[in-house]
Amino acid sequence: MTKRRDILKGLITLPLAGAFGGNETFASSSPATGDFERDYFKELGVRTFINAAGTYTALTASLPHPEVIKAINYAALQFVKLEELQEKAGERIAELLRCEAAFVTSGAASAITLGTAAVLTGGDPQKAERIPTDLTGMKSEVIIQKSHRVGYDHAIRNCGVKMIEVDTRKELESAINEKTAMMWFYNNNNPVGKVRDEEFVAIGKKYGIPTFNDCAAEVPPVENLWKWTQMGFDLVCFSGGKGLRGPQSAGLLLGKRDLIIAARKNAPPNGNTVGRGMKVSKEEILGMLVALEIYLAKDHQQDWILWEKQIKLINDAAASVPGVKTEIHVPEIANHVPSLRIKWDAVKIKSTPNDIRNALRTGHPSIETVGGDESVDITTWMMIPGEERIVARRLKEVLQNAAGQKG
Secondary structure, three states, rough: HHHHHHHHHHOOOHHHHHHHHHHOOHHHOOOOOOOOOOOOHHHHHOOOOOOOOOOOHEEEEEEHHHHHHHHHHHHOOOOOOOHHHHHHHHHHHHHHHOOEEEEEEEEEHHHHHHHHHHHHHOOHHHHHHHOOOOOOOOEEEEEEEEEHOOOOHHHHHOOEEEEEEEHHHHHHHHOOOOEEEEEEEEHHHHHHHHOHHHHHHHHHHOOOEEEEOOOOOOOOOHHHHHHHHHOOEEEEEEOOOOOOOOOOOOEEEEHHHHHHHHHHHOOOOOOOOOOOOOOOOOHHHHHHHHHHHHHHHHHHHHHHHHHHHHHHHHHHHHOOOOOOEEEEEEEOOOOOOOEEEEEOOOOOOOOOOHHHHHHHHHHOOOOOOOOHHHHHEEOOOOOOHHHHHHHHHHHHHHHHHOOOOOO
């Protein structure tokens, strides 16, 4: 614990020159969170860990860039009008991301709810007051492919609409009627849906139905930040605290100007709305903007080279254990970064993947990984550079112990 805290503390004193160019220094990818005179998490009995899993909300996603922390601290010490800040920050973000308009939300799920409310109400405050219990005078159905039904669509149902499931293009077009408010697309499932993104947008335009694409975890690559708005989706959302490394509770809603304006009418500080509890602070708004500026200025190729070197180091350590099989891969979409899948001969290593994950989690230092019943999966992009060596060593030790081998 002490060594890791010392590393983090040292980040504060690293020069920020060149920090916009990728991962030349720890400062380019790691936080500056204070002077560490108190170990707050230890006082609470909360254990920290090395994140070898990725940007999962349950694992607190990502670590902000030091400049993001500076922006948050700057905003915390001054008063501004929330709506004015949202407007000005939104204009700047829209300029950066090549779209008509933008809005900082309290996460991607909030963006989905507020975007849906925008479509239903058009920004009419009287209609906004009646969501979700009374949709009189509003369209009330949202079309979704069956293969795109996930827990995240609860954010749409928060607005009281009925979800209409379809499978094929023919079913989709047949489902469109005078009650259809929106067509929703879960980008992570684009490869498994029978109607792909471009065709989905074309159908929406053909019938004049707004289309919304949930792209929460689609960064990197950087060009995804404007890919789907330029494709023609009326609304697109991203998580702010994943690959962008902004505040974890921030998100982005991008799209058509009239819909973004309407979304803001359903959000704080407006009181009697479905989004009143989805507050975004001045600190988060400014932090999100600065995170975007930094992300867009980074050397993404250099980041990729670093991640490949890190994942290969861990791969080689695991593969050196007899009976272990490894695979380096990059997910086609969502969390599109170099990743490692580890499997083994159950005769030589009698532990289950869950046993190995638990051993890594409960060891020193604690290491969080992911995977299912057949593998242990690892990514490095949320690690502080240097932590990959710790993960490689511990992973090899745990696999060797499970095999009854001596290190």
